[in-house]
Amino acid sequence: MPNSIERVLQAALAAPFYFGQILIQKTSTGGFVLSHRDDEGRNDLQTFRSTEDAIDIAKYDDAGNYRPLKTAPNLRRGWRLELATLAELKCALDYFYSGRLDVFVAWKSGQLHTTPLRQTLDRQSGMYRIAAKISDEQADRVVGDFCRSDGGCLRTILWKRDTRGTVSSTKLPSEKFDPDFDQAAARAPSSACAEATADKTTAATIPLLCQEACNLLIAECRKVVKGE
Amino acid sequence: MTSDDSALLIVAHGSTVNPASSAPTLAHTTEIRRRKVFADVGCAFWKEEPSLRDALFLFDSQSVREVYVVPNFISEGYFTQTVVPRELGLKGRTTKRSDGQIWKYCEPVGNHPLMTDLLLRRAHQIAAGIPESETSLLIVAHGTDLNENSAAAAKREAEKIRSLGKYAAVLNVYMEEPPLVSDWRKLTKTRNVVVVPFFISDGLHSYEDIPALLGIANQLSARLRSAGRHTARQANSSHAARGEIFRHNPYAIDNRSLSYAPSIGTDPGVADIIIEQAANFDAES
Numbered sequence: 001m002p003n004s005i006e007r008v009l010q011a012a013l014a015a016p017f018y019f020g021q022i023l024i025q026k027t028s029t030g031g032f033v034l035s036h037r038d039d040e041g042r043n044d045l046q047t048f049r050s051t052e053d054a055i056d057i058a059k060y061d062d063a064g065n066y067r068p069l070k071t072a073p074n075l076r077r078g079w080r081l082e083l084a085t086l087a088e089l090k091c092a093l094d095y096f097y098s099g100r101l102d103v104f105v106a107w108k109s110g111q112l113h114t115t116p117l118r119q120t121l122d123r124q125s126g127m128y129r130i131a132a133k134i135s136d137e138q139a140d141r142v143v144g145d146f147c148r149s150d151g152g153c154l155r156t157i158l159w160k161r162d163t164r165g166t167v168s169s170t171k172l173p174s175e176k177f178d179p180d181f182d183q184a185a186a187r188a189p190s191s192a193c194a195e196a197t198a199d200k201t202t203a204a205t206i207p208l209l210c211q212e213a214c215n216l217l218i219a220e221c222r223k224v225v226k227g228e
Numbered sequence: 229m230t231s232d233d234s235a236l237l238i239v240a241h242g243s244t245v246n247p248a249s250s251a252p253t254l255a256h257t258t259e260i261r262r263r264k265v266f267a268d269v270g271c272a273f274w275k276e277e278p279s280l281r282d283a284l285f286l287f288d289s290q291s292v293r294e295v296y297v298v299p300n301f302i303s304e305g306y307f308t309q310t311v312v313p314r315e316l317g318l319k320g321r322t323t324k325r326s327d328g329q330i331w332k333y334c335e336p337v338g339n340h341p342l343m344t345d346l347l348l349r350r351a352h353q354i355a356a357g358i359p360e361s362e363t364s365l366l367i368v369a370h371g372t373d374l375n376e377n378s379a380a381a382a383k384r385e386a387e388k389i390r391s392l393g394k395y396a397a398v399l400n401v402y403m404e405e406p407p408l409v410s411d412w413r414k415l416t417k418t419r420n421v422v423v424v425p426f427f428i429s430d431g432l433h434s435y436e437d438i439p440a441l442l443g444i445a446n447q448l449s450a451r452l453r454s455a456g457r458h459t460a461r462q463a464n465s466s467h468a469a470r471g472e473i474f475r476h477n478p479y480a481i482d483n484r485s486l487s488y489a490p491s492i493g494t495d496p497g498v499a500d501i502i503i504e505q506a507a508n509f510d511a512e513s
């Protein structure tokens with residue numbers, strides 16, 4: 001029996017769909033093909049067939065640098081991942097964007113709790129305790145820079161700055177907080193991407209939802225407080 | 229513990245700079261998932277994704293009644309006692325969520341008695357054919373860790389293996405406090421020496437720092453240069469070359485034969501220990 005994530009995927013697979021920078025398409029034989037969304041139409045892609053290949057594809061960017069934030073808009077290109085079953089698809093997507101499908105399902109079912117940035121900061125201990133000293137103005141700037149979709153992170157922010165409901169950053173466009181908006185489309189298109197635009201699939205999107213500031217953002221707040 | 233409504237969550241540190249840090253945890257997760265011991269198996273990291281906070285949403289409360297949380301850490305300390313419980317909202321050994329799901333916080337991997345067998349097996353494999361009775365075994369930990377007990381854990385393991393009387397000598401050594409790993413020539417008397425890092429994953433310590441302290445890092449660079457495979461700089465910078473240090477055993481150095489193993493946490497046998505720690509939770513309750 002398919003679990004709740006597989007049911008969500010089944011529904012989404014009525015047509016090709018985007019998940020972050022990945023395009024997911026169903027094949028005529030019931031399998032699935034994943035590729036970088038900017039590689040659509042290319043026929044020179046390296047083919048992989050194991051769910052575990054997703055771990056290595058997601059690990060480094062095109063320049064060979066380690067990707068500590070998997071939802072950063074720097075997924076490498078040039079690959080095609082062929083999978084046979086829905087369970088494999090779920091597993092591979094979880095390797096690409098760990099935890100994001102679970103958070104999406106929790107959000108769809110009304111079970112997702114969001115945590116304001118101030119609460120996340122106040123919870124820290126050890127070397128990160130000092131991050132709570134960040135001012136509202138500094139936090140506004142850090143979040144606006146670190147979390148921006150064009151070069152920072154493709155997640156849709158659902159958390160607020162504080163319990164009063166203050167927007168997490170005034171520096172970000174309102175679409176950054178809208179689960180219906182395709183964050184990957186917010187990037188400044190590269191020339192290769194622009195060339196391919198004419199043949200692009202019209203695809204639905206499963207958003208990469210962000211329910212709470214990540215450890216990387218907390219580390220950035222710490223740096224600002226310490227003046228690094 | 230039943231497989232139809234119990235899940236396993238493996239929690240680990242992870243890293244924002246070292247991709248090898250999470251690799252063993254991901255491998256153990258995949259292996260345990262393959263065995264179908266649990267209805268669902270996930271992992272979460274302090275420094276990587278999914279985060280410890282994401283883990284709160286990994287298991288469907290409709291189908292999963294119990295979640296066994298096993299820390300993939302070498303010892304108890306700041307992370308197992310402060311960070312993991314805080315981030316996961318654990319109230320003690322057992323936590324009942326508002327949706328009725330029960331979370332069971334198990335002992336860290338490094339505490340399990342099977343770690344001793346794993347160390348013995350790895351030491352034997354890395355120096356196959358070399359008589360253990362003529363060999364000194366060194367268990368390396370970091371030392372001076374902030375509020376971590378890995379140094380004490382390495383000492384405990386060395387004592388347990390020493391009591392078996394298999395090796396000529398068994399020593400716990402540290403990178404940053406005496407007895408220092410860099411003093412291995414003075415600390416050991418046998419011709420054969422086997423070194424096993426007591427870490428949960430490979431990384432800068434096992435790839436570069438300990439080899440430098442042992443004096444085998446330069447040997448590897450020279451070998452690679454003479455084989456025309458890499459310059460030393462290329463060898464250090466390429467991802468593939470980082471594990472190269474483990475593929476040239478034994479090292480001949482100062483009339484000694486030194487064998488150097490990958491970190492103990494990379495051993496596939498850790499998957500068995502993770503399952504055992506979950507099973508032990510109920511046995512000890």
